[in-house]
Amino acid sequence: MADDERLVRLALSRAKDVGDAALLAAVHEHGPWAARERLLAGRDRDDAARVAAELCTRADPVGDLEVGRRLGARFVIPGDDEWPDTLDDLEGVTHVPGRGGVPIGLWVRGPLRLDELVGSVAVVGTRDATAYGALMAEEIAAACADAGRAVVSGGAIGIDYSAHRGAVLAGGRTAAVLACGVDRLYPLQNAPMLSHFVEHSALVSEAPLGHAPRKLRFLVRNRLIAALAAGTVVVEAALRSGALNTAGWANALSRPVMGIPGPVGSGLSAGVNAGIRKGELALVTSGEEVLELVAPMGEALVTERRGPVRVYDDLSPDQMAVLEALPAAQGAPVDRIATNAGHAVATTEAALEELALRGLAVEDLCGWRVG
Amino acid sequence: MADDERLVRLALSRAKDVGDAALLAAVHEHGPWAARERLLAGRDRDDAARVAAELCTRADPVGDLEVGRRLGARFVIPGDDEWPDTLDDLEGVTHVPGRGGVPIGLWVRGPLRLDELVGSVAVVGTRDATAYGALMAEEIAAACADAGRAVVSGGAIGIDYSAHRGAVLAGGRTAAVLACGVDRLYPLQNAPMLSHFVEHSALVSEAPLGHAPRKLRFLVRNRLIAALAAGTVVVEAALRSGALNTAGWANALSRPVMGIPGPVGSGLSAGVNAGIRKGELALVTSGEEVLELVAPMGEALVTERRGPVRVYDDLSPDQMAVLEALPAAQGAPVDRIATNAGHAVATTEAALEELALRGLAVEDLCGWRVG
Numbered sequence: 001m002a003d004d005e006r007l008v009r010l011a012l013s014r015a016k017d018v019g020d021a022a023l024l025a026a027v028h029e030h031g032p033w034a035a036r037e038r039l040l041a042g043r044d045r046d047d048a049a050r051v052a053a054e055l056c057t058r059a060d061p062v063g064d065l066e067v068g069r070r071l072g073a074r075f076v077i078p079g080d081d082e083w084p085d086t087l088d089d090l091e092g093v094t095h096v097p098g099r100g101g102v103p104i105g106l107w108v109r110g111p112l113r114l115d116e117l118v119g120s121v122a123v124v125g126t127r128d129a130t131a132y133g134a135l136m137a138e139e140i141a142a143a144c145a146d147a148g149r150a151v152v153s154g155g156a157i158g159i160d161y162s163a164h165r166g167a168v169l170a171g172g173r174t175a176a177v178l179a180c181g182v183d184r185l186y187p188l189q190n191a192p193m194l195s196h197f198v199e200h201s202a203l204v205s206e207a208p209l210g211h212a213p214r215k216l217r218f219l220v221r222n223r224l225i226a227a228l229a230a231g232t233v234v235v236e237a238a239l240r241s242g243a244l245n246t247a248g249w250a251n252a253l254s255r256p257v258m259g260i261p262g263p264v265g266s267g268l269s270a271g272v273n274a275g276i277r278k279g280e281l282a283l284v285t286s287g288e289e290v291l292e293l294v295a296p297m298g299e300a301l302v303t304e305r306r307g308p309v310r311v312y313d314d315l316s317p318d319q320m321a322v323l324e325a326l327p328a329a330q331g332a333p334v335d336r337i338a339t340n341a342g343h344a345v346a347t348t349e350a351a352l353e354e355l356a357l358r359g360l361a362v363e364d365l366c367g368w369r370v371g
Numbered sequence: 372m373a374d375d376e377r378l379v380r381l382a383l384s385r386a387k388d389v390g391d392a393a394l395l396a397a398v399h400e401h402g403p404w405a406a407r408e409r410l411l412a413g414r415d416r417d418d419a420a421r422v423a424a425e426l427c428t429r430a431d432p433v434g435d436l437e438v439g440r441r442l443g444a445r446f447v448i449p450g451d452d453e454w455p456d457t458l459d460d461l462e463g464v465t466h467v468p469g470r471g472g473v474p475i476g477l478w479v480r481g482p483l484r485l486d487e488l489v490g491s492v493a494v495v496g497t498r499d500a501t502a503y504g505a506l507m508a509e510e511i512a513a514a515c516a517d518a519g520r521a522v523v524s525g526g527a528i529g530i531d532y533s534a535h536r537g538a539v540l541a542g543g544r545t546a547a548v549l550a551c552g553v554d555r556l557y558p559l560q561n562a563p564m565l566s567h568f569v570e571h572s573a574l575v576s577e578a579p580l581g582h583a584p585r586k587l588r589f590l591v592r593n594r595l596i597a598a599l600a601a602g603t604v605v606v607e608a609a610l611r612s613g614a615l616n617t618a619g620w621a622n623a624l625s626r627p628v629m630g631i632p633g634p635v636g637s638g639l640s641a642g643v644n645a646g647i648r649k650g651e652l653a654l655v656t657s658g659e660e661v662l663e664l665v666a667p668m669g670e671a672l673v674t675e676r677r678g679p680v681r682v683y684d685d686l687s688p689d690q691m692a693v694l695e696a697l698p699a700a701q702g703a704p705v706d707r708i709a710t711n712a713g714h715a716v717a718t719t720e721a722a723l724e725e726l727a728l729r730g731l732a733v734e735d736l737c738g739w740r741v742g
Contacts, residue, residue, distance in 0.1 A: 216691055261640075342387070
């Protein structure tokens with residue numbers, strides 16, 4: 001029964017390109033059988049409907065499952081134990097025209113269960129990462145891993161790579177959500193890392209086996225990164241960057257969206273800085289601050305960063321004035337210090353006493369000086 | 372008459388250290404004569420009152436004016452032509468305990484009139500500026516100068532210096548508001564610049580002639596920078612920095628307060644990043660963005676920074692899918708492209724026509740390929 005549903009969903013996943021909003025809505029609202037019936041019944045409406053119906057009927061879901069099995073991949077669908085409820089929040093959410101909704105199913109290649117990604121943090125950014133961005137991505141990811149949260153990213157070079165790497169080095173969980181089928185280790189430069197994930201973690205994709213990565217598929221894939229994670233951090237992004245598209249999806253899902261600021265001259269920080277400026281991204285500077293925003297209200301509160309506490313921090317204005325009127329080398333008599341400080345002698349004496357207690361003033365043969 | 376008032380105010384300015392909230396409130400509410408009477412009448416209350424009364428009666432305002440004249444300095448008071456109304460907004464505003472309010476008068480040394488600072492921009496930051504901070508301060512200041520706005524800063528080394536320099540090099544107006552008397556060119560490293568201001572611009576201070584710079588006087592001075600300017604920009608500031616104190620005053624005055632973000636690892640950007648994070652500073656990345664926030668609502672709107680416009684920006688999802696399905700080298704027949712794109716032949720043909728019009732697809736002997 002559940003496996004029947006899996007086969008129908010697999011066939012439907014080949015009917016249209018990934019994330020077709022109308023198809024996904026039909027599957028989510030009416031179930032896969034009814035959605036399939038509608039699809040086949042509407043085949044004469046136009047060419048596109050005919051192609052979709054044909055792709056659906058021609059699909060070989062049993063064969064797909066078999067190919068998947070050989071690759072160590074399974075097709076996870078709503079209702080499965082490991083299906084994370086967080087994905088259901090995608091219902092009705094479209095951030096790319098005509099694309100969006102709860103996926104029909106997700107291919108998962110690797111031992112990590114999808115529900116282990118609940119509460120995870122997405123760390124995304126440019127492929128052209130600078131050393132600064134790479135370092136920040138690794139640090140944020142490691143902090144999340146240390147806090148027991150998985151790190152989700154897109155498996156790309158640059159920031160994605162550093163994010164995955166930070167989680168792995170910290171001994172945490174991480175998963176790469178791909179724009180192509182999980183049978184493809186794309187991009188080639190990251191094949192060693194992606195192979196490692198097949199053995200120890202997971203590659204995740206909505207795309208049917210064999211599908212190539214395409215621009216639109218990246219944009220549609222981004223919604224899965226945003227939806228699987230409890231919050232999204234953009235580390236470096238140019239003014240038009242796929243990472244900002246992920247942030248847009250997270251925003252549409254009302255999940256926390258954060259950005260690491262960078263120097264103004266860096267084009268690779270321009271997108272993040274602009275997002276912070278417009279209030280679309282919350283500025284964060286550490287894993288601790290990310291965890292605070294991702295955690296339920298009131299948990300994981302950040303200790304506010306403060307400068308060093310200085311010895312004269314709690315001096316009164318009077319005491320401060322006297323301290324500043326003290327000579328550094330040779331002591332001066334109280335009345336001269338009082339004049340310099342603009343205070344009465346009595347006030348000055350009281351202040352000197354207090355300063356002496358704190359070791360800030362000392363008396364010598366000529367009077368008082370800095371301690 | 373006005374000169375009588377000037378003399379009374381000058382004497383009062385020597386009664387207490389700068390920015391004494393009680394004295395300034397008395398002068399502002401009851402006028403200088405009544406404030407002076409109260410001061411003298413209360414001399415027996417305590418030592419501090421006795422010292423204040425004595426300093427006021429011992430003062431030599433005529434002598435001060437004469438010394439000032441020789442230095443090219445004048446004592447500007449409320450009611451003078453060049454007194455800027457913006458300073459009156461300081462009434463009742465205290466951001467340092469016991470300090471604040473409308474100044475009794477301001478020493479101005481140099482030809483610039485105080486009212487030329489109305490609508491100015493304050494650019495402040497750390498003395499330990501990095502090359503990044505110095506560059507940003509200069510750029511922001513130059514942009515303000517180009518827009519006809521004066522640049523106010525504190526005459527210190529680091530960010531202050533770069534801000535003044537940016538305004539001067541752009542041929543704009545700038546003034547240094549000091550924590551010491553305008554007879555002192557402090558700090559020594561900036562004496563050449565400060566001398567230049569005496570000839571061509573202005574040094575401004577609330578402190579009586581001869582007064583040395585002190586920690587408290589810097590904090591109290593900061594309110595004048597914030598009040599003279601229409602908005603304040605913090606360029607680089609450590610977590611505890613005087614520049615953030617200036618931002619606090621500007622905030623207390625409900626003037627726009629802005630910050631330039633910086634890399635997370637730089638301790639000199641930590642104060643600014645933290646201020647942006649807490650919503651105390653608006654993130655800005657250019658003079659243009661500063662001017663937008665400082666200008667009256669709706670004027671000087673920034674053209675939103677955008678990435679490069681790409682030739683396929685306004686393609687439909689169908690056209691994009693077809694474009695991505697096109698071979699790069701040798702053309703392919705329409706039906707194969709349609710299959711790759713997941714579209715019907717008719718849709719694919721329509722998309723190819725549109726792509727060809729834009730030069731994105733070309734037909735060759737074998738079919739269609741990327742243009």
